[in-house]
Amino acid sequence: MFDYPIFEMPFIGHRLLFAFDAILHVFISHGAAVGGSIILVLSQWLAIKNNDAKLDALSYKILFTFFILATAVGALTGIGIWIHINIINPAAIGALLRVFFWKWLIEWIVFNVEMILLLWLFLIWKKHSLGTPGKKKVYKLLVSYAVASWFTMAIITAILGFMMTPGNWLVSYFPAKPDYLASLLNPSWFPSLGFRTFWSIAWAGSMAMVLSYFFTRDDLELRKKAMRLYGAVLLGCIPFIIAFGAWYYAQFPQAAKELFWMGMVTRRFAGNPEYATYVTVILSALVLLGAITFYTKPKQAPLFLGIIMLIGSMGLIGGFERVREFVRKPYIIYDYMYANGVRVADVPYLNKTGYLKHAAFVPPEFREVTDENRLVAGKYLYQMQCRYCHTVNGINSVKARTKGMSEEAIYHRIGSLNSPATPFMPPFTGTDDERKALAAYLASLAEQTPANVYKQKLDEVSK
Ligand code: HEC
Structure with missing residues (x-):
């Protein structure tokens, strides 16, 4: 039954080892790939519509940075996740692979397509300038890239949702007559996908704002345009993040809701759940302060507000991932397998x-x-x-x-x-x-x- 070699991670332990890699991966995959591609689709659409060569050139520079981040850090930490989960909890990954085999295989194929599209896009972007028919082709490629990256996130989100809310799959009879559709359409999939999609776009918006700051040092008009565009995207996402977040939370099992505050503040401060509110408010305030200042005063806003905005966003994202992992305990797959691999x-x-x-x-x-x-x-x-x-x-x-x-x-x-x-x-x-x-x-x-x-x-x- 427990037929896997034992791997012990001294000192930092499994949880932290995995958290480092996985959260770094989330920063890059959600920001530079999923959200980043959606942001670029938007700014390219505007550049083509208004025949705006400067916005086009700025978009390319942002694409270039996202490209490096996604292919180097994103892909490497993604492989790191596979290695970690296989040595940390092979029983759980085995169970998930049995349930999600075909979906995961499709995800993997689409991920490869995504990487090829990104490379291709990067190579042909400069060959086709604005106003030429080739530019439309580049734009179509960019849209396909955005769809592919969102699709890979949708599948992985289904698996993450399943781990917390397996829903009707649990009552179907595995392995003889499993309800595979129920595993995919589990109760928290759709709300969590909406939640992730919008904060990915917002997060990419904040990254694009800070990058634009560097890329528009000698063109304040262009800076203004970029800050207004990416700032509006970021701020516009906020109501959707809140709405999908509340809907997602509503799907949590009751026991998970009860662990929510402890997950946010750790057990040491479990007696002070209000700390969680303070930390969330402070981090959100950092994001808002940066975003609103860059939006309203794009030419004067200092760089440190952009850095603060990134720190606030990263704190919120890392905090969310930590809480999501914590509230699922003691299970790794809710009601089916404990965190230590015992069914x-x-x-x-x-x-x-x-x-x-x-x-x-x-x-x-x-x-x-x-x-x-x-x-x-x-x-x-x-x-x-x-x-x-x-x-x-x-x-x-x-x-x-x-x-x-x-x-x-x-x-x-x-x-x-x-x-x-x-x-x-x-x-x-x-x-x-x-x-x-x-x-x-x-x-x-x-x-x-x-x-x-x-x-x-x-x-x-x-x-
Ligand atoms: C799913 C994760 C998980 C597993 C598996 C787990 N523990 Fe724990 N354990 C924790 C956490 C988290 C704490 C609380 C740490 C803190 O207080 O900050 C804890 C605390 C404890 C404590 C102190 C309890 C107290 O009242 O303060 C003991 C004793 C303990 N664990 C023993 C064990 C033993 C023995 C096993 C294996 C049979 C085990 N744990 C398995 C997560 C786990």
């Missing part, structure tokens, strides 16, 4: 027969807990059920979380991981012997000071 339906069976017994990558001598192998068996249990969110000594360290607790107290705590105090943790899965082994291992961590570990190593060498 909900298998828990009673594993509790009865034993968890380690089914762990193909655990050496056979540790699949049954005995007095001799207790600590090592406990370590395997930690690695297979807890390391998704904890590290031993680093961030969210399990050693710190059990500090000062006796082995007995740890044993009791393991029995109530999914209690109302910590509803984001999956329950421990396994027999009573396994639970004791995990408690023994966690209690033994307190002894593991660097000096002790060193001494142990010395003893081993001298043996």
Whole structure:
């Protein structure tokens, strides 16, 4: 059942490792590709309509920057996501691939088409100047590129939506008679797609404004035109972001709504949910301050307001992704699979027969807990059920979380991981012997000071 090798990420842990890559990817894919292409379609349309060579040249410079970002950082972090999810949670990615196989394959093909269109666009843009018939071809290519990038986001959003709200797919009978359509049309897909689409455009608008600032240093009239255009796009998106965001939130399962505030402020400040409001208001104010000043005073607005606007946008986007991941806990696929890869339906069976017994990558001598192998068996249990969110000594360290607790107290705590105090943790899965082994291992961590570990190593060498 758990037939994947164990990968442990020391110190920073899986969650942070993944978050770095995934959020960077979102900045680029949503900004430079999806939102960026839509913004460029708009400014190209205006440039062609008004025969405006300067706007055309500015659009090319923005395209050039987006092109570098999308093909270098975007594509690389995208591959990074595949590598990370496969080593972090292969059970979950396996489940998602079974449900979304054809859709994902189509997404991958369209992504390749998207990259080819972008390259092609980039290569022929300068060959066809405004007013020539070739320019129309370039414009059509740009529109196709925008459609392709939006399409890839639509599919990935369906998968993300499915992880939080699998909807009717859950009641269909998998694998014999699954309702594949229900997995795609899951309740949060459409609202979350609308939400992402509009903030991608707004985010690309803020990037385009800051880029325009640099590209129009010696032409303030052009700067004014660009700031008015991209600023209007950004501000115009706001009502849609709010409306789709509220609709999206309404689809969250009740338990996820209850985790919303903690997701925003982290558990340490869970007693002060108002901090979440403060942070959101401050970040939004930064965005608005930058956008409105650039819009109303395009020629005078200083660069630092643009930088502040980018920081505010990035804070809001990163915060949203964090909350979305957090509120889905303890699940990775809601009501179907826990964050640690254990399927909900298998828990009673594993509790009865034993968890380690089914762990193909655990050496056979540790699949049954005995007095001799207790600590090592406990370590395997930690690695297979807890390391998704904890590290031993680093961030969210399990050693710190059990500090000062006796082995007995740890044993009791393991029995109530999914209690109302910590509803984001999956329950421990396994027999009573396994639970004791995990408690023994966690209690033994307190002894593991660097000096002790060193001494142990010395003893081993001298043996
Ligand atoms: C889905 C992620 C996740 C998994 C899996 C997980 N934990 Fe946790 N655990 C957390 C988070 C988040 C906290 C709270 C950290 C904080 O207080 O900031 C936590 C806190 C704890 C605490 C302290 C509880 C308290 O009351 O303060 C203990 C003990 C603990 N975890 C043990 C475990 C053990 C043992 C496992 C494996 C069987 C495990 N956790 C699996 C996310 C997880």
